[in-house]
Amino acid sequence: MSPMQTLFPNIDWAEIGQACIDTLLMLGGSLLFTVVLGLPLGIWLFLTARGQLHAKPKLYGVLSLVVNVLRSVPFIILMILLIPVTKAITGVSIGIRGAIVPLVIGAAPFLARLVETALREVDRGVIEASQAMGATTSQIVTRVLLPEARPGLIAGATVTAVALVGYTAMGGIVGAGGLGALAYQYGYNGYKPDYMLVTVALLVVLVQILQSLGDRLVTRYSRR
Amino acid sequence: MIRFAAASKSYRVDGALVPALEPVDLVIERGEVFGIIGHSGAGKSTMLRLINLLERPTAGRIFVEGNDVTDATGGELRRLRGGIGMIFQHFNLLSSRTVADNVAFPLRIQGNVSDGEITARVDELLELVGLTAHARKYPAQLSGGQKQRVGIARALASRPSILLCDEATSALDPQTTASVLELLGDINRRLGLTIVLITHEMDVIRRVCDRVAVLDAGRVVEMGAVADVFLHPQHPTTRRFVAEADHREGHGPEFSGVAGRLFRLSFRGEATYSPVLSNVVRDTGVEYNLLSGRVDRIKDTPYGQLTLAMNGERLDDALAQIRNAGVDIEEVAR
Numbered sequence: 001m002s003p004m005q006t007l008f009p010n011i012d013w014a015e016i017g018q019a020c021i022d023t024l025l026m027l028g029g030s031l032l033f034t035v036v037l038g039l040p041l042g043i044w045l046f047l048t049a050r051g052q053l054h055a056k057p058k059l060y061g062v063l064s065l066v067v068n069v070l071r072s073v074p075f076i077i078l079m080i081l082l083i084p085v086t087k088a089i090t091g092v093s094i095g096i097r098g099a100i101v102p103l104v105i106g107a108a109p110f111l112a113r114l115v116e117t118a119l120r121e122v123d124r125g126v127i128e129a130s131q132a133m134g135a136t137t138s139q140i141v142t143r144v145l146l147p148e149a150r151p152g153l154i155a156g157a158t159v160t161a162v163a164l165v166g167y168t169a170m171g172g173i174v175g176a177g178g179l180g181a182l183a184y185q186y187g188y189n190g191y192k193p194d195y196m197l198v199t200v201a202l203l204v205v206l207v208q209i210l211q212s213l214g215d216r217l218v219t220r221y222s223r224r
Numbered sequence: 225m226i227r228f229a230a231a232s233k234s235y236r237v238d239g240a241l242v243p244a245l246e247p248v249d250l251v252i253e254r255g256e257v258f259g260i261i262g263h264s265g266a267g268k269s270t271m272l273r274l275i276n277l278l279e280r281p282t283a284g285r286i287f288v289e290g291n292d293v294t295d296a297t298g299g300e301l302r303r304l305r306g307g308i309g310m311i312f313q314h315f316n317l318l319s320s321r322t323v324a325d326n327v328a329f330p331l332r333i334q335g336n337v338s339d340g341e342i343t344a345r346v347d348e349l350l351e352l353v354g355l356t357a358h359a360r361k362y363p364a365q366l367s368g369g370q371k372q373r374v375g376i377a378r379a380l381a382s383r384p385s386i387l388l389c390d391e392a393t394s395a396l397d398p399q400t401t402a403s404v405l406e407l408l409g410d411i412n413r414r415l416g417l418t419i420v421l422i423t424h425e426m427d428v429i430r431r432v433c434d435r436v437a438v439l440d441a442g443r444v445v446e447m448g449a450v451a452d453v454f455l456h457p458q459h460p461t462t463r464r465f466v467a468e469a470d471h472r473e474g475h476g477p478e479f480s481g482v483a484g485r486l487f488r489l490s491f492r493g494e495a496t497y498s499p500v501l502s503n504v505v506r507d508t509g510v511e512y513n514l515l516s517g518r519v520d521r522i523k524d525t526p527y528g529q530l531t532l533a534m535n536g537e538r539l540d541d542a543l544a545q546i547r548n549a550g551v552d553i554e555e556v557a558r
Contacts, residue, residue, distance in 0.1 A: 129312060131278060132276055132388075133333060223363070
C-alpha cells in the first residue's frame with residue numbers, strides 16, 4: 001500500500017478531482033453573475049439614497065427592503081424556495097446550473113450592500129469637483145466613483161467570493177456536487193473522517209487563495 | 225462678469241426654511257479678483273456655489289457673462305461649468321489618477337478634445353504651476369501646496385474665464401499660502417481671469433483681492449475696494465477681521481498712560497514713502513509718540529497705518545498739513 005492509501009484509505013481521488021472542478025465551476029459562474037447583478041444594484045442603491053446624486057428616498061426604501069429580505073433568508077431555504085425560478089431560467093433545477101441561480105440571488109444583494117458602502121467612502125468633495133467640471137452622472141459613476149472606490153469594491157468582491165464558497169457547500173442539496181457536498185455525504189453521513197479532512201483542507205486552501213488574491217489587488221490599487 | 229440679482233438661498237431643515245443667504249445684489253467685473261470674507265456659516269460657501277449652480281438660488285437670478293443661467297440644465301449647465309474653474313480647500317483630486325490624468329480630467333469628460341491636444345495642454349499647465357517633474361506621481365505623494373497647484377492646473381484646463389476658489393489656502397501653511405496666492409495673482413494678470421475667492425482670513429483678501437464683500441449671518445454687510453475696507457472698516461464684523469489681520473486685538477487699554485490725543489494715520493501709495501511726519505514735526509513743533517504701526521501692501525499698493533499720540537500748541541496745523549499730504553486721519557477714542 002502506498003502512503004496515500006495508508007493515510008486516506010477511503011478516498012477516491014478522481015471523485016475529489018471532480019468535486020474540485022464542480023466547486024470551481026459553481027464559484028466562477030455564480031461570482032460572475034453576482035458581480036454583473038450586484039454591482040449595478042449597489043450603484044443604484046448608492047445613487048438613490050437620501051442626499052446623493054439621484055436621491056429618490058422611496059425607490060431607495062423599496063430597493064433596500066428587497067435587498068434586506070434576500071439577505072435575511074437562510075441560503076438553504078432560499079435554494080428550495082427558488083427551485084421554480086431556477087427551472088424557469090435554466091430549464092433545470094438540479095446540478096451546477098441549478099445551483100448557480102440561487103447562489104447569485106443569495107449573493108448579489110450581499111455584494112450590492114458592500115458596493116454601496118464602498119461608494120459612500122468616496123470623498124464627497126471629489127464628486128462635487130467633478131460636478132463643478134460639468135461631468136454627467138454616468139461620467140461621475142464610471143470615471144470617478146468606480147475608480148476611486150476600486151480598492152473597496154475589490155475587497156467587497158473578495159468577501160462575497162469567500163461567502164460563495166460557503167454557499168456552494170450547500171449545492172449538494174440540488175445535486176450540484178462539489179467539495180462541500182462530498183464532505184457532508186461521505187465525511188459526515190458516511191463516517192469517513194479522511195474525506196472530511198481532505199475536502200475541508202481543500203476548501204481552506206481555496207479561501208486562502210481567494211483572500212490573498214483579493215488583498216493583493218486591493219494593495220495594488222490603493223493610492224491614498 | 226458675474227451678477228447676483230436679489231439672489232438668495234434657504235435650506236429646508238426639519239420642514240422649516242432656514243435662510244443661508246439673504247438676497248444679494250452685486251456685480252463682479254471681468255478680470256477682477258473679488259474676495260468674499262465671512263466666518264463659517266456666514267453663507268460665503270453658498271454664495272460661491274450659486275455662481276456655478278452647485279447650489280440653486282431659492283429666489284433671484286444669477287447672470288454669468290451677461291446670460292441668465294439661473295435655470296440652466298443639461299448641456300447648457302455643463303457648458304456653463306466648463307467655463308468656470310473651481311479649486312477647493314481640500315483639493316478634491318482623484319486619488320486613483322496621476323497628476324497628469326487629474327489635469328486632463330476636465331478635458332476628457334468634455335469629450336471633444338483630441339488626445340494630442342490634451343497632452344499638449346497638460347504639459348503647458350503643469351509648467352505654469354511648476355509641477356512638470358511630478359506629472360506621473362499620484363496625489364498622495366504630493367505636499368499640500370503641490371496638491372493645490374494640481375487643483376489650479378485642473379481648474380484652468382478647459383480655459384475658463386472665471387475661477388472660483390473655495391477656501392483654497394485654508395489648509396496650507398503660511399509660506400505655501402503665500403506662494404499659492406502669488407500664483408493666483410499671476411494667473412489673474414496673465415490670463416485676465418476673473419477670480420472669486422472665499423476666505424475667513426483678511427490677509428488673503430489683502431494680498432490678492434481688488435474688491436471685497438464682507439458677509440455676516442447671510443448678509444453682505446460691507447463691500448468695496450480692498451484698500452478702503454481694509455483701512456476704514458465700518459461694520460463691526462469687518463473691524464474684527466481687519467484687527468485679526470493686524471494682530472491688534474484688544475489694544476485700547478495699553479494707551480492709557482500716554483499723554484496727548486490719539487490718531488490713526490492711514491497712508492496709501494506714494495504717501496507711504498514720503499517723510500510726512502518729520503516735515504510736520506519740523507514745521508509745527510508738535511511732539512508725537514508712535515504707539516503701533518504697520519507698513520505693508522494691499523495687493524500691489526503700498527500702505528501704512530500708524531497709531532500716534534500727538535501733543536503740541538499747533539496740533540490743528542499739524543493735522544491739516546498731514547491731511548494735505550494725502551494721509552487720512554481718524555481720531556481714536558480713548
